[in-house]
Amino acid sequence: MITDIESATPALCRLQLGSELRQLRQAAGLKASQVVRRLLWSPSKLTRLETGENAVVEPADVMALCEIYGAGGETRALLQGYAAVTKTKRDWWQSPEYRPAIGPGFKAFLGLEATASALQTYESEFVPGLLQTEAYIRVIHQRAHEGLGADEVDRLVTVRMTRQEVLSRSESPVKLTAIINEAVLHRAIGGGTVMRDQLSHIAEVAELPNVRVQIMPFSFGAHSGMNGPFVVLSFPDRAALRPIVYLENLADAWVSRRDSDVERYVEAFTDLQALAPGPQESLSMIKKAIKEH
Structure with a gap:
């Protein structure tokens, strides 16, 4: 878990966000195919989120996943913080x-x-x-x-x-x-x-x-x-x-x-x-x- 989100790089936030989203899905006993069907997403969209490959992560997408996974309020706030960094900062590459x-x-x-x-x-x-x-x-x-x-x-x-x-x-x-x-x-x-x-x-x-x-x-x-x-x-x-x-x-x-x-x-x-x-x-x-x- 990243304790100082404001100073974290977008790359680290994307990776941490993906890792925690994947853990939440697995803890909820859901397969990726079940999640994308409920959200009407392409399978690749969820894969990119869970592997940290998207340059920018939309907070709305994170919240939709948290809703399905039954994540608590503190977890939701943390993951939204990760997503916010990807939207407000840019890696040099x-x-x-x-x-x-x-x-x-x-x-x-x-x-x-x-x-x-x-x-x-x-x-x-x-x-x-x-x-x-x-x-x-x-x-x-x-x-x-x-x-x-x-x-x-x-x-x-x-x-x-x-x-x-x-x-x-x-x-x-x-x-x-x-x-x-x-x-x-x-x-x-x-x-x-x-x-x-x-x-x-x-x-x-x-x-x-x-x-x-x-x-x-x-x-x-x-x-x-x-x-x-x-x-x-x-x-x-x-x-x-x-x-x-x-x-x-x-x-x-x-x-x-x-x-x-x-x-x-x-x-x-x-x-x-x-x-x-x-x-x-x-x-x-x-x-x-x-x-x-």
Whole structure:
């Protein structure tokens, strides 16, 4: 439960609201299909509310659900407060400047990332987004999105750089644990200067107390991250939200809240963290790669 709604971000309010609405429905013994039939809603509308995907939540919709679920007056007031924040405040990625550069799946992730207390990420092909330099980001987007105009690439770069503020925000910076495949250190993105600056940046950010970086060496052979990159997001205790997994590929990006999926990826990350060398040895590998570039 959020105790200070007025200072909470819209993203956190949407997630908390969705979680509590879902709990109320389940406590009332109702299936989603029963609720949408009574309200004449589409199934997707209730799903978006319960997963926190709507940018804005209408207080009237919340009250209609509370009526069906038999929620008490205090609960109704609290949930209306969450909805009010989504209508009066705006997350930075919802502004007209950024919206054209952000797909639906990634938009959902940005809300989760901004709200998370901890991120555990494994990356096999490039530097994790929160650790990238502007020059490295620009090269990645120019290659991945060939044909985009300079203004569009600039927007994508700005989105990535703005995301990184979660690591240094004054209040509760996110705790990042990043495990990076050794191949990332040697893949020459943008040439020697770009790579030297990028790897030096990783080493610098890794000195922050809330950041831990480990490198997965070639020599360790097969490991539990070989099916691809992923991010496990955990949330503040006050939010009472379970961890979520974020996945993406060339065609799509999505989050999974299914307990079995989350458990599988948490176990995979635990295995990777135990297998990979610690931060100091990993830092030595990064410094060696800088010299090679």
